Amino acid sequence: MADNSILDSLAECVKTGDIPTAESGAQQALDEGMDPLDVINNGLIKGMAVVGDRYDKREIYLPQVLMAAEAMYAGLGVLTPHLKVEPGQEPKHVVIGTVEGDTHDIGKNIVKAMLTAAGYTMHDLGNDAPVTDFIETAKDVGADFVYMSTLMTPTMDAMNRVIDGLKEEGIRSAITVGVGGAPISQEFCDDIGADLYALNAREATERTKAIDA
Amino acid sequence: MTTEEMNCMERALASVGNQPVDRLPVAPLACGVNRRLVGTTYREYASSGEGYADAWVAGWKEWGYDAIVGLGDLSIISGDMGADVKYPEENTPTTIGGGMIKEDDDYRRLKVPQVNKGTRMWDLVEGVRLTKERVGDEVLVLPLVEGPLLALTQLAGTEKVLMDMYRCPDALHEALQTLVEVDKVFCQALVEAGAHGIVMDYLWGNYSCLGDDQYMEFEGTKYAPEVNAFLAELGTAFVIHNCADLPHLDTQISAMKPLVYSYCTYPDIEGSLTTKEAILKYGHETVVLGNYDPQLFVRGTAEEVRRATEDMLRDATEGLKEAGLVSRFCVASGCEVPPALSTNLDNIKIMCDTVRELGPKYQAQLN
Numbered sequence: 001m002a003d004n005s006i007l008d009s010l011a012e013c014v015k016t017g018d019i020p021t022a023e024s025g026a027q028q029a030l031d032e033g034m035d036p037l038d039v040i041n042n043g044l045i046k047g048m049a050v051v052g053d054r055y056d057k058r059e060i061y062l063p064q065v066l067m068a069a070e071a072m073y074a075g076l077g078v079l080t081p082h083l084k085v086e087p088g089q090e091p092k093h094v095v096i097g098t099v100e101g102d103t104h105d106i107g108k109n110i111v112k113a114m115l116t117a118a119g120y121t122m123h124d125l126g127n128d129a130p131v132t133d134f135i136e137t138a139k140d141v142g143a144d145f146v147y148m149s150t151l152m153t154p155t156m157d158a159m160n161r162v163i164d165g166l167k168e169e170g171i172r173s174a175i176t177v178g179v180g181g182a183p184i185s186q187e188f189c190d191d192i193g194a195d196l197y198a199l200n201a202r203e204a205t206e207r208t209k210a211i212d213a
Numbered sequence: 214m215t216t217e218e219m220n221c222m223e224r225a226l227a228s229v230g231n232q233p234v235d236r237l238p239v240a241p242l243a244c245g246v247n248r249r250l251v252g253t254t255y256r257e258y259a260s261s262g263e264g265y266a267d268a269w270v271a272g273w274k275e276w277g278y279d280a281i282v283g284l285g286d287l288s289i290i291s292g293d294m295g296a297d298v299k300y301p302e303e304n305t306p307t308t309i310g311g312g313m314i315k316e317d318d319d320y321r322r323l324k325v326p327q328v329n330k331g332t333r334m335w336d337l338v339e340g341v342r343l344t345k346e347r348v349g350d351e352v353l354v355l356p357l358v359e360g361p362l363l364a365l366t367q368l369a370g371t372e373k374v375l376m377d378m379y380r381c382p383d384a385l386h387e388a389l390q391t392l393v394e395v396d397k398v399f400c401q402a403l404v405e406a407g408a409h410g411i412v413m414d415y416l417w418g419n420y421s422c423l424g425d426d427q428y429m430e431f432e433g434t435k436y437a438p439e440v441n442a443f444l445a446e447l448g449t450a451f452v453i454h455n456c457a458d459l460p461h462l463d464t465q466i467s468a469m470k471p472l473v474y475s476y477c478t479y480p481d482i483e484g485s486l487t488t489k490e491a492i493l494k495y496g497h498e499t500v501v502l503g504n505y506d507p508q509l510f511v512r513g514t515a516e517e518v519r520r521a522t523e524d525m526l527r528d529a530t531e532g533l534k535e536a537g538l539v540s541r542f543c544v545a546s547g548c549e550v551p552p553a554l555s556t557n558l559d560n561i562k563i564m565c566d567t568v569r570e571l572g573p574k575y576q577a578q579l580n
Contacts, residue, residue, distance in 0.1 A: 017379070020265060058420060058424070060424075061420070061422060061423050061424045061427065062375050062421075062422045063375040063376060063378045063379060063423070063427060064422065065405070066372055066375055066376050067376055067379060071377070073233065081262065101301060101304045101305065101307060102307065103307045103308060103309065103370075105371075105372070106372060106375070106422070108341050109372060128299070128307060128309065152305065153507050153508060153511075153551040153553075154245075154304055154305050154512075154550060154551050154552050154553050155304065155305075156508070156551070156553075157553055157555055166226065182456075182458055182479070183506075183507065183548070185481070185508070186481075187508075187512070188508060188512070191512055199481055199482065
């Protein structure tokens with residue numbers, strides 16, 4: 001198959017949430033000697049960008065976005081072990097999770113998918129992530145960003161405690177801290193000393209890239 | 214407690230009937246936070262009927278609001294159906310991991326638990342019964358129950374359910390029908406214990422998560438209406454709470470016809486209705502339960518809380534006047550008052566006091 005049609009096919013797999021074909025398509029691309037970074041950027045990520053647009057416009061909703069993300073991850077799973085990282089081009093590290101006491105993680109997972117598509121290395125702590133996990137993982141991976149999400153008002157305090165913990169470890173100034181979720185606001189972000197508040201996954205991605213630029 | 218012209222029940226019923234009132238009702242969804250008045254931990258609050266009742270009654274007596282909303286947490290049904298639930302000492306219980314559903318047939322194997330002693334459903338029922346013994350018919354007692362789709366996402370995990378809408382919709386439908394039966398059993402027990410009405414939480418009917426087609430297929434067309442019809446057969450009031458951004462209001466208000474609709478306004482989200490907009494659009498169909506940011510109770514100064522409450526009274530008055538209505542609105546928070554230890558209890562008092570103080574002035578424009 002010509003390179004472009006493999007790329008188009010992979011983008012289409014992401015758009016339609018076709019997980020098995022994304023995986024086999026990614027393998028086919030490797031077998032045909034294609035550059036894995038090119039396949040990721042112009043196949044998988046291109047498809048995910050279309051999905052993101054459609055979600056923003058409410059042409060599709062979360063189930064479709066989640067299926068698309070799974071297809072993207074399936075393809076990435078095949079391709080990323082073959083990536084060559086040039087010195088000075090190491091990707092930035094994002095520690096992301098839903099805070100302790102909250103098991104809602106849909107929004108966080110969409111942000112993770114979008115930032116993965118944008119080229120960031122994501123360290124996903126999952127949901128109900130203890131405060132210490134955010135801090136320890138940030139230290140261990142040399143995080144550039146720590147992003148926290150919650151859907152519940154009772155658990156918002158955990159975000160404050162993570163920021164305090166990063167300060168105690170002496171790494172706060174090197175990290176951009178972002179917060180999001182339904183009960184979160186710019187005012188809350190400012191109150192707790194976080195750096196970035198995003199209303200949705202698209203804003204989270206754009207603001208992250210703007211900080212990085 | 215109050216020397217007002219109407220008692221809480223009189224005011225609430227008059228508001229539902231769009232009759233003149235002395236002032237609009239106020240109901241700051243203070244639930245678990247009330248445990249701090251009786252010196253129990255959250256875990257103690259959420260673990261027994263006495264825990265619930267002691268807290269709910271203490272809050273009502275302390276602040277004198279017009280409805281007791283009996284929210285435990287959103288893991289009651291899932292816990293009684295076998296899910297792992299974590300019970301932090303001072304935070305809301307949460308269902309862990311969605312481990313109940315590992316394969317499609319697990320959806321089909323779900324069973325309706327009975328509301329027996331030892332279950333968390335029993336505890337909430339006991340909480341209602343004890344509360345009703347203590348408050349009688351002076352104030353509405355309205356327990357909250359997870360709707361079928363919400364309970365399913367607690368059992369299986371939200372992401373799994375959303376993707377299984379594609380992968381195995383038939384299995385989901387079977388599980389949802391089982392959860393309708395769970396809701397019926399639970400609601401019946403709550404009504405028999407004395408609840409004046411039931412607040413159904415239909416959280417997933419929101420445009421940030423589901424479009425019309427999928428919400429209607431997996432809750433809106435069949436499952437929620439079946440629960441709602443059962444509540445009507447029980448002769449009990451039916452309220453919907455949905456604090457998600459961009460709820461499916463046409464479905465959940467115009468189609469489902471709840472007596473009261475509780476929602477939250479998100480000023481930064483386009484399309485999120487203000488108090489006045491909600492009343493103008495839906496005030497003839499339901500009593501709108503107002504909507505301000507629950508974080509005000511945590512971070513707001515006294516002046517900010519007072520101002521936000523008066524703003525809501527003003528917006529509601531304008532909306533009601535323009536809609537040709539008299540009293541179909543209740544001042545409230547858009548979601549539960551955060552039960553965190555950092556919540557400033559004085560702010561609950563300020564909200565209620567502001568409504569008592571200024572409410573009559575605004576109501577005079579409407580009666």
